[in-house]
Amino acid sequence: MKTATPATARAINDRLVLDLLLERGPLTAPQLRELTGLSRPTVSDLIERLRDGGLIEVAGECGENRRGPNARLFGIVAGRAHVAGVDVRRTAVNVTVADVTGRTVGSAVRDLPGSGGTPGLSALIGSAVAEAAAGRALDTVVLGAPGLVDPRHGDLVAPNDVPGWEPGLLQEVRRDLGVPVTMENEVNLAAVTEHRTGAATGRDDFVLLWLDDGLGSALVLDGRVRRGASGGAGEIGILRTAGGSLCDLVVADVLRDLGRDDAAGRIAACAFALVAILDPGLVILGGSIGREGGDDLAELVEGRLRDLSPAPTEVRASTVEGNAVLQGAVLTALDLARDRVFS
Incomplete structure (x- = not known):
């Protein structure tokens, strides 16, 4: 040794x-x-x-x-480094800038999409980051977006449905900002937040089931987000049943039109697809449906899941306040910056 x-x-x-x-x-x-x-x-x-x-x-x-x-x-020394977290969604770009201690020092929002004459998405992201930074030099930026992010090259495997997103956007953002930019799937970033400050604090194994305008999930095993060979780990929305894709069956608008018991049954069926293979012991319900349903929905889903799976599985509602994706982007950026600056 x-x-x-x-x-x-x-x-x-x-x-x-x-x-x-x-x-x-x-x-x-x-x-x-x-x-x-x-x-x-x-x-x-x-x-x-x-x-x-x-x-x-x-x-x-x-x-x-x-x-x-x-x-x-x-x-x-709080000002020794600054980072930016960027959440690029289908309707808006949100940015938070924090100093190396994690204290928020600036934020900005840009709505998407605009009418004719709206600047390109990279320029819009750049302007939001510049506004939030307010002249501060940035050490690193983490950008969260929908879609599969290949862990080998850090870019999307296929285009997403964010207005204005085109191949090569990540490289363009890097050129515009002139600082290291890392991209991550938005549900994976929400799982980082849930693990650090939310309902999964203290748990090394859990699944975050993201129930919003789409269906997604993030897998955390042994305390680490698992992405898979091509970034597709947890993308259960593409699975199909006799009634259609899982995504179509549990999209937020559909679940809101169902009775609570029926909605819980559908959510439990989605969670079972992950629990049966991974046995995480904990499922977090996130996204707008998870937050709205709260503990009552989580309890119903846990009961339905108990009927489906012999593996004991706790179900909790997300406890993260605010934008979990954006917070996860900042936390990830802070990890990267601290490793560089403190080393």
Whole structure:
């Protein structure tokens, strides 16, 4: 077994402290020693190194009566990096910009589509990002969109139905923005949010069933979003039954016209297609139907699913407030930026 080099050990300790400051906010040197188990000289050197690198700064003093170096609070330099999350849907483009601590510093919305004379989709995305950034340089951008995103090259496998979306759009957005841009399926991003801050917090295995103007799902196994070889993992809307495609049977407008019991039965049938193969133990109902139905619908679906599958499966309604796709894009962008900046 190889022994870590001093440089590797320093990098590991630096990231440990930076993650603690992100999680807990400003901390003193004694608090960092207590939380990390590192020695006084190691923490002192680490603090000096991170301050020289522009990653942390003195953020005040603790509330104790004593003064001096041990009373100083150290926090992340919030403006060290900024990221943008972009949600491109069929009706609008939504953008949120956050600093490296995750604090939102700007947002913008552009409606889709417009009448004649509307700028191209790339230009519209660029203008929304520029408005939200308000002159701040961006470290990375994550763009969420409907469709299969091939994990090998990061682009759509086939065009989606977003107005103005054309082949080569991702490359055009990258050229226009001049920063790294990563694209991800929008339901996968919603699952990231659900896992970090929503109904799946603390669970490493779950399925997010997205019930909206279309049907989709995201698979999280062992704490990771699973995309499949071509990005098609979880695309159950294309499955067909005697009554038509699953997507046609559980689209939001159709479900709203059904009685609650009938709607729960259809949703359970969709969930069963995933539960029977994956046995995730937890299904989250997201999208507009999942939010509107809440705990009552989730309970009904869980009961129907119990009749279909011997595998015990809990069903919960999404608890994410606001735009889950956009929040997931920001969280993913923050992960990418922190890995670059903090390393």
